[in-house]
Amino acid sequence: MKEEFEMNPKENIHPIEAPAGLRERKKRLAQAAIEEAALRLFQQKGYEQTSIQDIADAVTMSSRTFFRYYASKEEVLSGPIRSTQLDGIRYLLEAEPPASPHAALQSVFGYLASQYEKQRPGLVLRYRIAGQTPSIASLFLYTLMEAEPALCDALCSRLETGADRDEVRFLVAVYMAALRVSIEEWLEQGDDADLVNVLHRHMDRLSSMPD
Amino acid sequence: MKEEFEMNPKENIHPIEAPAGLRERKKRLAQAAIEEAALRLFQQKGYEQTSIQDIADAVTMSSRTFFRYYASKEEVLSGPIRSTQLDGIRYLLEAEPPASPHAALQSVFGYLASQYEKQRPGLVLRYRIAGQTPSIASLFLYTLMEAEPALCDALCSRLETGADRDEVRFLVAVYMAALRVSIEEWLEQGDDADLVNVLHRHMDRLSSMPD
DNA sequence: TAATATAATGTCACTGAGTGACAAAAGTCA
DNA sequence: TGACTTTTGTCACTCAGTGACATTATATTA
Structure with missing residues (x-):
């Protein structure tokens, strides 16, 4: 059992951050550099063929330091998905009281879709890796579903x-x-595909369910 | 990327197996012994606190041999779920042509529920571990969903x-x-809970969806 | 039954993920 | 500048998993 709901450094940044000292700036740069290098290498050589050492070398840091930014190799890939799901939970908590469960769920999931929509390039890349790497596909599923209890x-x-x-x-x-299926469908479509739209097509058929 | 859809030895056994030589019998015994010891140790010491070496020691074999029976430590836990899902696919392929998608799905998933129902004790144990071990929860999700394309x-x-x-x-x-939620709900209930029933309660509300 | 083929097991050496401990270096602030 | 704190690197370690090869046990057949 590992980090469970521990947040990675990026998520700890307060939305509107004041000047930010040199230390903070360096940390963000390091984090960004790791992510960039990791994604590039995963694409070039494949996820499993890329070692932490490869990534660390690419950004000239020790492999020990990699693990101070990411708790695992997998986390480089799942981070954005997890934080989007957390946004969804926050959204639901802050929304005005819903008229019905279906209305509330259409609203949150619509919001989530709109958030994912903004991250298309990164998601395309990540899901391509998931398609070739069961452990990553597995992680993505978990990262999505993990939010369910909090949403409930x-x-x-x-x-x-x-x-x-x-x-x-x-x-x-x-x-x-x-x-989940909307995201899969959307990523298989062209770059101008509309996730919110795909999701609504599916959700519309759900809302006719009896409560 | 690992075994994907490779089967573990147990699954290769033909349903009605003739005499079966000494070799086969020994293999089955070894496999059973590993599973038994592993589950016992996972329960006693926890999944992550149990090493392959611990399991191998418990059944007096080399750790190398463990990996000839199970491709990974995780596979000891996911095996039954995976093979149940495969049964579901087979069931759907052999069933008579369905009247509607909903009818077909109610039938397969009802069948799956009845299969899971038979394995309650093992599933209780496995899901207890999953509850404490995200990587296993993740694996179980994957193992369920993995069957979707074939089902489609x-x-x-x-x-x-x-x-x-x-x-x-x-x-x-x-x-x-x-x-998935039916299984979770069912496992939280008492030992006389009825999975098929729980599932039908949920499915009934789905079948009123427009096709 | 003995010789031979085949399959299972053990041994060894190795890669790679991940961690704890501690020392060195860099950033912070008075 | 000097004292304090945080970050980084180094080192040594555990554990999962794999390939290669020798050894042992089972199967087969003359």
Whole structure:
């Protein structure tokens, strides 16, 4: 069992950060350099053929230091997905009380889709690697689904009607499935494909479900 | 990238096996002994605290030999889930042509639930470990979802109406989500809980979706 | 049954991920 | 500048997993 919900350095930065000392700036540069080099090498040589040492060499740091920025090799790839999911949880917590579970879920997942939409190039690359590397595909699934319990909690807490916990869990899982296949579909399409649109096509058919 | 769809020795056994030589019998015993020891140790000391060497010692074999039975430490845990999913694919391929996608999916997933139902004790144990070990939770998710493409293919091929591939993919994913949360719910309940029943409660609400 | 072929196991040496401990270097601030 | 804190590098280590090759056990056949 590892980091579970520990955040990586990037996520700790407060949205509007003041001047920021030299130390902070160097850390961000290092983090960015690692990510850049890692993605480049994964593309060039393949994920499994790229060692931490290769990445460390590429950015001239010790491999020990790599692990001070990323808890594992995998985390370089999953970071953006995880933080997007966390955004979704925050979004739901801050949203106005929903009219119905379906309305709330359409809203959060629509928001998530719009967030993923902004990251297309990075996601294309990441999912291409996932397609060739089961352990990464597995990680991405987990990273998506990991947010479900928090989403359930958030939704239940904002629903005045005492909704059945298990039903909410089911609904969240179903919408998550919709998001997941929408992302897959969207990434297979051309660069001008519209994720929000793909997701809505699927979600519309869900909202006719009886509560 | 590892074995992908390679089968472990157990799965290669033909259902009705004739006498079976000494070699075969020894292999099955070894495999069973490994699984037994591994599960016992995982329970006692925790998954991550148990090394391959510990398992090998417990059954008096070299750790090299462990890897001739299981491609990885994880595989000891995921094996039964994977083979159950494969059963589901086979079931769908051999079933009579379905009246509708929903009918077909209710049938396969009902079958899968009934298969999982038979394995409760092992699944309780495995999911307890998954709850403490993200990499295993991740693996279980993957093992479930991994069957989706094959399920889509099987379903599409048996549907006379030229169904939209993406819609079928979505439906399969949604039913898979139902199975997944049903299993989670069922494992949290008492020993006399009924998985098939839990799943049907969820699936019934799906079948009212427009195709 | 003995000789031979084949399959399973053990041994050894190796790569690579990940970690703990501690010393060296760099950034911070008075 | 000097004292303090954070970051980095070094080193030694554990553990998963693999390839190569010798050894042992099972299977086959004359």
